[in-house]
Amino acid sequence: MAPSHEHTGQALEEATLLYLKPTSLRLVVLSPYIETMPDQMRSYLDFEKPVAELDSKVDELRTLAASGTDIAEEIGRIEDKAAQALADLYLNLTPWQKTLVARHPQRPHFNDFIKGLITEFTPLAGDRKFGEDEALVAGFGRFRGEAICVMGQEKGDSTESRIKHNFGMARPEGYRKCVRLMEMAERFGLPVLSLADSAGAYPGIGAEERGQAEAIARSTDACMALTVPNVAIITGEGMSGGAIAITTANKVLMLEHAIYSVISPEAASSILWRDGSKAQEAANNMKITAQDMLRFGVIDSILKEPVGGAHRDPAAMIATTGDAIAKAFDELRGMDGEAIRKQRRQKFLDIGRKLG
Secondary structure, eight states: OOOOHHHHHHHHHHHHHHHHSOOOOOOEEOOOOOTTSTTSOOEEOGGGHHHHHHHHHHHHHHHHHHTTOOOHHHHHHHHHHHHHHHHHHHHTOOHHHHHHHHTOTTSOOHHHHHHHHEEEEEEOOOOSSSOOOSSEEEEEEEETTEEEEEEEEOOOSSHHHHHHTGGGOOOHHHHHHHHHHHHHHHHHTOOEEEEEEESOSOOOHHHHHTTHHHHHHHHHHHHHHOSSOEEEEEEEEEEHHHHHHHHOOSEEEEETTOEEESSOHHHHHHHHHSOGGGHHHHHHHSOOBHHHHHHTTSOSEEEOOOTTOGGGOHHHHHHHHHHHHHHHHHHHTTOOHHHHHHHHHHHHHTTTTSOO
């Protein structure tokens, strides 16, 4: 049977979007050595070239040492130099460099946080209106022994999983699924945890036809209406309404090198200058970093990342995030439902009003 025009058009549309998707993250893959990396290999961003060169030199010396040459002292000296170079580099990252770090494919993803922090996790599927969206994963589980509702974008960590999860770009049914689960959490008095990491909601024709903007608005409204505490973590990219739809929370936290904005630097560049190549300039002027968000009162706190970014030690980052989540929920304990709702509402009304 020949494919329908609708299916052919959808396939063409998705292929076009994938082709046009910005590929500003260029990686230089060197010989494997860092065991904390998910795929057992190191990858370096363009601005990390000085560190890459030092690490490459260490690898060469280790190869010589394996053949019987006694150069342990020299290896140690260069390792210390590389570690210091990395620390100095990450001490003063530009907003564009932070954007590249936030997009690093080896940063811990939603599924990594679930495996590290949530036990008995049971994902639920479908919005009961159209179908399932696998970019937004949502379900119930236990956080440190207590029942909780968890939702967040999953980008995928391989070609197959990235296609399956649509690179973390959710369709309307994903947001409607989140609304359904938030209503269940409200009914059973369960706290809600959101983990945001997405380049934005999916901009495809089908998604718009099924009410993408309305679904995002409904999800945002569902967050605001909760009388149970909700905490949101921006772990990588928190772009546009696609992130806001699940991060309108009593407590909003960001990883140190995450970004949060109404639009991506590439899209802003295209709109302002009609030139997508000026994304770096746009990022440096958009105030998208965690430090900017804390200063503006948009978020409540910043979670410090391991030296060199969360991707260099995912386990440590996940543990830090777990402690921060526990602290955030503890601060909301003892508040009744109406007080929780009013605190959340006032938090967002105050944004921009208290700048010195």
